[in-house]
Amino acid sequence: MAQSWQNTITIELNGQAHAYTRIQSTEEAAHYLLDHWPGQRTPAYCAAIRSCTKALKGEMSDAAAYLLFITAVQEAQVALVMGRRLIDADSFEQDMQQVLAESVLEDLHAPPFAQL
DSSP states (O other): OOOEEEEEEEEEGGGOTTOEEEEEEHHHHHHHHHHTOOSOOOHHHHHHHHHHHHHHHTSSOHHHHHHHHHHHHHHHTOOEEEEEOOOSSOHHHHHHHHHHHHHHHHHHHSOOOOOO
């Protein structure tokens, strides 16, 4: 069952300055992707939709859906503000999730591997 995310994401609604929405769960991310997505329907967008659907069905973790949603938002260059929520999660777990999210984003922007 979908849970609230450890981080709240605030993004511009339909790409309009000063019109923001807060995304706090996989369900809210799915609604944003389907109803308010300002970007193109790229492979990252499709991966985010699939991951949200799978997480809502219990076939994937909410953390994975979160990371793929962030990836699609970054790729679409949608204005993004991230803030930590006050929850009972262990700080080590939160730090590891942040490092993983940053690593995924760095990998997306890295040049392809050189052919040997």
